Every structure is written in C-alpha cells, then in structure tokens.
Amino acid sequence: MAPQPKQSFESHIVIFRGTMKKLKLAIFVKMALLIGLLTAGITTAQAQKKLLVVTATFGFRHSSIPTAEKILTQMGEKSGVFTVDFLRGGDKGTNDAEFKLKMTPEGLKQYDGVIFANTTGDLPIPNKEAFIAWIKSGKAFIGTHSASDTFHGFPEFIEMIGSEFLTHGAQVKVDCLNQDPKHPAAKDMPAVYSVLDEIYQMKNFHRNQVHGLLTLDKHPNAGTPGDYPIAWCKQVGFGKVFYTSLGHREDVWESASYQNHLLGGIKWALGLEPGDSVPQSTKETLTAEEVHEGFKPLFDGVDFNGWHLRHSDGPVSWSVQNGMLVNNIGKEHGTDLVTDSKFRDFTVRYEYMIPKGANSGFYLRGRYEIQIFDDFDKKEVVPTGNGAIYNTKAASEFVSRAPGQWQQVEATIKGNKISVTLNGVKIHDNIEVNKATGSELDTDLDQPGSIFLQGDHGSVAFRNVRIKTLN
Helix, strand or coil: CCCCCCCCHHHHHHHHHHHHHHHHHHHHHHHHHHHHHHHHHHHHHHHCEEEEEECCECCCCCCCHHHHHHHHHHHHHHHCCEEEEEECCCCCCCCCHHHHHHCCCCHHHHCCEEEEECCEECCCCCCHHHHHHHHHCCCEEEEEHHHHHECCCCHHHHHHHCCEEEEECCCEEEEEEECCCCCCCCCCCCCEEEEEECCEEEECCCHHHCEEEEEEEECCCCCCEEEEEEEEEEEECCEEEEEECCCCCHHHHHCHHHHHHHHHHHHHHCCCCCCCCCCCCCCCCCCHHHHHHCCEECCCCCCCCCEEECCCCCCCCEEEECCEEEECCCCCCCCCEEECCCECCEEEEEEEECCCCCEEEEEECCCEEEEEECCCCCCCCCCCCCCCECCCECCCCCCCCCCCCCEEEEEEEECCEEEEEECCEEEEEEEECCCCCCCCCCCCCCCCECCEECCCCCCEEEEEEEEEECC
16 A cells, blocks of 8 residues: 655644534534523423413403403413413302412412403402512513402502593493503504493593503593593502403404404513503603794693683683693583783694584683684584684684594784684684684783683693794
C-alpha cells in the first residue's frame, strides 16, 4: 500500500472548523428542541387553568343557563386556555351540598378562578368573606348577566363585582359603545356593538372604580341621556374581575361576537392576556389645535365646577354622568344651569343629545337662545325649530339629526351678530339680533352675560362644551 500523504496544517484547520460548525449546529438544534419543549410546557400549563362555573340560582333562573354551560365548555376546549368544573346546585339550582364541597376555602384551592354564569340570589357559600379574600389573593372572577343580581345583602360582593342590578325593561336592541378597543374583552368588537338582549340598569355603580369596556349613553328603552354601563373590569387586591351584563338570551350566548367578548374577559382575568384595569378619566381634554386657538373648557367633564342653578331652590334635575352634563326631568319642570363666568364676544362649541320629543336650548350671554328641539320627523325649517335663533330666525336649512344622536354646534356672537354652524353646516351667518329671545337672564343686551342651558323643558345632555373669547 502506498504511503498516505501527510495532511498539511491548513487541512487540519479546515477539519477543525468543520467539526466546530457541526458541534454548533447540534447545540443549536438541542436548544431549539428545549425551547420548543418549554413553550409546549407553558401552553400546557395555560391549558390547565381550572375554572369553577357556578350556575346555581336562589332567585330567578334563566332559560339560557344550559346554553351558557355548553358554550363555556366548548370555549375552554377550543381555546385550550381553561377547563371547567360545574357547580349547578342540582336540578333546580338550589342544592347546598355542592357549595359545602366546592366553595369552602379548602375546596377553592383547586381553582384558578370562578365564573358566575347567570347566578341569582343568596348563594349558600359556606364562608362568603373567605370567598372574597380568595379572589383578592390573585384569583379570577368572571360574571355574566345576572351575576349582578346575586348577594344583594352582601356589600363586599357588590363592591367586588362593581355594581348591583336595579331593574330592566323589555328586551331591546341597543348600540353599545366600545370604551377600550385594546382590551382583550373588547378588541374584536366594533366601535359600536349592536345587540338585542335584556339590558340591565344598575345601582351602586361608580365610574371611578372600574375600567369601562362597553356602555350606553342613553336609557336602553326610553332613550333619555345618561350613563348605562354594560361591561367593565377592575382589579380587586391581586385578583381580577370581569363582568358583562349581556347574556340573558340563548342567541346572545351562541353568537361569535359575545363569545369573543367573554373569552377575552376570561383570558384577561386569568392573567393570560394584558389589558388595562385603571378607571378612565372623564376629564374634558382639548385638542392641540383648540389649545392653540385659545379655547378653554366650560364644563370639565367631572363635576359642576363653574356652574350653578339659575334658581337655587329649584328642582335639581342636572347630574354629571360619564363626562356628560345630563338633565333628566319627569312630570315636573327642571331648572336652568348657568355659568359663573360671563362673556361678551366669543365662539362656543358644544355637543348635545336629546330623546324623542324633547325641547331645550343653549343661551348665548344668557339672552339669545339657540333652539334645541326634536323636529326630525317633521323636517320643518321654522323659527322655533332645531338650530333656530328662537322666535327670531329659522335655520337656513334642515340639518337636524335623529333623537339619540349627538349633534355638534359652533356658535359665534360678536356685538349683536350671531353665526351658527350645526352638524357641519352653517345655518346662520352674521344674523343681527336686537332683542332677547325669551326666558333671558336679563335684557342688558350688549353687556357680558353667562352661558345657560335650559333645564325646565325637557331631557338633554351636553358634552365637550368649550369657549374662546374674542377681542
């Protein structure tokens, strides 16, 4: 056999480099496999979140409960996020034995959270205070629909869930406003979510204690302006609470939009997806352009600072609700609301909303009324119609919006001339007004005067009220 040629030093280097590349590749593959196993382990751990679903009822029992149980089971299996164990309270929903088994402090240790799915009444939890403490320790609480109709005599529960059921009207289709499109419970919903359901009205609800997710800005049935919360979340100790008042109807539970809403809330409450829980501020803010132009808020969105009742002994018909100045009156007349400050020449911007058949007004200098009136069906251009300088000059054209919709106004008064733009259309252009229009504060026409909002005729809400004084 012929002698093999000796390998050069350079060839040894090449072999060494090749070996190192193979070694690095092997290490990389092992690391990738390890990361994959760890990721799979995390996914498995997430899938093992265990929720106790309580559908027991010691009050009204919803027919949608079997649907809720089916949907929650399917939701857990399909998402891989959680498994469910049920506490049904027996065939009639009123069996105490299950509570003594599963909702003692010891029994709750096996769960990561609880879902009160359309529960009602005083559930026989053996130690209610310990249950609240368990949530505060870092557990998840999810409540649907009549969960807020549970434990009316237990203030700690009401404080934990964030509100208490008061009443409801007939089932109705409503347009829910999405307050946080970034939150897991609302990110798959449009800016306005329309749903037909039984809509609750609440008591013991405080905006500054919850993070709003869905809400209404008018009564679901009557259409009168106001704050009617639908869904929210909050932090309670180390625990997380998500509540939605929707879910009375079977078809709501079966809809993809509601399931996405609910699943997002469950994931958030379990700490599996990030989302804000800080209460939103209702304080009025101006755009950078408005600040540059010299506008200032007349209503701060929080309270009545800068305003007073025209008659201090009049009915208190005004309230501040979720950034709105709201005047709601029944059979009795309300009271006008007046600014403390006075203005002569200025531009004012504001938005207003009225229910069907309402009548109100916005007064410049407290003497010249820009009419607020529901004339949407009539579509008449008359001196007493919406946007008219009351009893003086009709709007140049009909641009009113339907009741329940926000309408925008910009009005300028300089000397005795008034210009008004309603819903983006100029309806008065330097109209000369030489007399007060009725119900005025005084007749000192050329002197500075207050802004006042008519409160003695009908329900109305105002927001985004800001003013710029003119030289």
